[in-house]
Amino acid sequence: xxxxxxxxxxxxxxxxxxxxxxxxxxxxxxxxxxxxxxxxxxxxxxxxxxxxxxxxxxxxxxxxxxxxxxxxxxxxxxxxxxxxxxxxxxxxxxxxxxxxxxxxxxxxxxxxxxxxxxxxxxxxxxxxxxxxxxxxxxxxxxxxxxxxxxxxxxxxxxxxxxxxxxxxxxxxxxxxxxxxxxxxxxxxxxxxxxxxxxxxxx
Numbered sequence: 001x002x003x004x005x006x007x008x009x010x011x012x013x014x015x016x017x018x019x020x021x022x023x024x025x026x027x028x029x030x031x032x033x034x035x036x037x038x039x040x041x042x043x044x045x046x047x048x049x050x051x052x053x054x055x056x057x058x059x060x061x062x063x064x065x066x067x068x069x070x071x072x073x074x075x076x077x078x079x080x081x082x083x084x085x086x087x088x089x090x091x092x093x094x095x096x097x098x099x100x101x102x103x104x105x106x107x108x109x110x111x112x113x114x115x116x117x118x119x120x121x122x123x124x125x126x127x128x129x130x131x132x133x134x135x136x137x138x139x140x141x142x143x144x145x146x147x148x149x150x151x152x153x154x155x156x157x158x159x160x161x162x163x164x165x166x167x168x169x170x171x172x173x174x175x176x177x178x179x180x181x182x183x184x185x186x187x188x189x190x191x192x193x194x195x196x197x198x199x200x201x202x
Contacts, residue, residue, distance in 0.1 A: 002036060008059060009042050027085070030176040031057070034190045036191070046070075053080075057082075060136075069094065073095070083167075084172070085174060085176065086136070093141030105112050108156050141172075158171070165197055175189065
């Protein structure tokens with residue numbers, strides 16, 4: 001049985017001014033290719049969906065959603081696997097007493113090197129201390145209580161973890177956009193799906 005992964009929808013507004021909720025195709029695709037079953041989840045009443053899902057993904061986006069901070073309280077209390085991507089990672093950092101600040105030079109959609117702490121889950125997954133990641137964010141996390149598992153060459157936080165939980169990993173970059181061409185991106189999703197799969201029989 002494949003694990004079911006809840007992808008938390010982002011609130012947005014359509015070109016005609018209608019309220020909508022969105023999910024990024026590359027996130028769906030990465031989950032499917034790594035062996036998971038993606039379902040789209042609104043963040044208004046997470047208790048309706050907890051028993052349906054084996055793990056959750058907080059997608060990227062533009063503005064921190066306070067409802068997602070409430071979700072993180074539930075996920076951490078229940079030790080549910082969670083992968084945060086870009087804004088999702090920032091929400092994880094803010095939830096654990098981090099501060100969000102603007103940064104320049106990271107919104108160019110290019111590649112840059114990060115340095116990974118060898119005493120981290122991220123290093124366990126990837127097996128390298130330096131990798132290239134994409135860059136598409138205007139803000140970064142400072143001073144979070146979470147374990148910082150990687151930084152950029154200009155000393156910005158690139159990933160955070162809660163090592164007391166089964167899987168609680170936030171990434172500042174977008175591995176879903178690199179999935180087809182980058183083995184490290186695939187390793188991250190593969191490992192996340194494996195952990196979620198292991199939770200099925202618990």
